[in-house]
Amino acid sequence: MAHQNTIALIYSSQEGQTEKIAGHLADYFKNKAYPVELLDVDDIPDDFSADAYAGVILGGSIHIGRFSKTLIRFAKANRHALNQVANAFFSVSLSAAGDDDESRQEVHHYFDVFWEATGWQPILMAAFAGAMPFSRYGFMKRMIMRSAGRRAEGGEKLDTSKDYEYTDWASVDAFGDHFIDQLATRQTHSEAPSAP
Numbered sequence: 001m002a003h004q005n006t007i008a009l010i011y012s013s014q015e016g017q018t019e020k021i022a023g024h025l026a027d028y029f030k031n032k033a034y035p036v037e038l039l040d041v042d043d044i045p046d047d048f049s050a051d052a053y054a055g056v057i058l059g060g061s062i063h064i065g066r067f068s069k070t071l072i073r074f075a076k077a078n079r080h081a082l083n084q085v086a087n088a089f090f091s092v093s094l095s096a097a098g099d100d101d102e103s104r105q106e107v108h109h110y111f112d113v114f115w116e117a118t119g120w121q122p123i124l125m126a127a128f129a130g131a132m133p134f135s136r137y138g139f140m141k142r143m144i145m146r147s148a149g150r151r152a153e154g155g156e157k158l159d160t161s162k163d164y165e166y167t168d169w170a171s172v173d174a175f176g177d178h179f180i181d182q183l184a185t186r187q188t189h190s191e192a193p194s195a196p
């Protein structure tokens with residue numbers, strides 16, 4: 001059983017950017033003296049219990065319009081326990097790097113799909129811009145991301161010999177601060193004396 005002060009940070013990542021963001025958040029919380037458990041959703045132990053933690057954050061990336069099946073399954077199975085503790089969700093996608101209406105609609109659509117598939121409405125949510133690590137892509141991913149990348153980089157400027165990162169780390173830190181606020185509010189409420 002985890003210590004009651006611990007934050008569980010659970011991520012699903014294909015090329016490493018969501019894992020990097022989750023790792024960044026873990027360091028951010030540790031620097032503020034919160035114990036953290038960083039877990040890949042694919043390696044979650046069977047006896048995992050969300051309500052053994054002070055709070056749980058889930059993070060997942062989008063590939064071809066979808067979050068990973070394991071992440072969806074996990075959020076759906078644990079949705080009631082997640083609501084018993086401080087909770088948050090973040091998505092990672094290339095759409096979140098765009099500042100046009102189409103990109104914003106895509107980001108909202110991904111959240112809608114997540115809610116519909118899991119039945120879980122997290123208290124705190126954020127959409128972070130991801131990355132295009134061309135050096136990590138095989139043939140198929142390179143082909144897919146070449147056209148998506150042209151949109152992100154403005155046409156022919158795209159250089160597929162480079163890795164691109166769009167994550168705004170200040171907004172990741174701000175998300176961490178909002179989560180700490182939520183933890184503090186819950187703690188205050190649970191410590192408050194009950195009404196006579």
Ligand SMILES: Cc1cc2nc3c(=O)[nH]c(=O)nc-3n(C[C@H](O)[C@H](O)[C@H](O)COP(=O)(O)O)c2cc1C
Nearest residue numbers: 013014015016017018061064065093094095130131
């Ligand atoms: C094959 C592939 C498909 C993708 N499809 C989408 C997509 O449909 N929408 C989107 O916004 N981003 C898409 N992306 C971008 C990823 O969400 C982005 O690269 C993110 O940083 C990946 O995070 P991860 O490394 O944690 O898996 C795609 C990336 C790849 C490689």
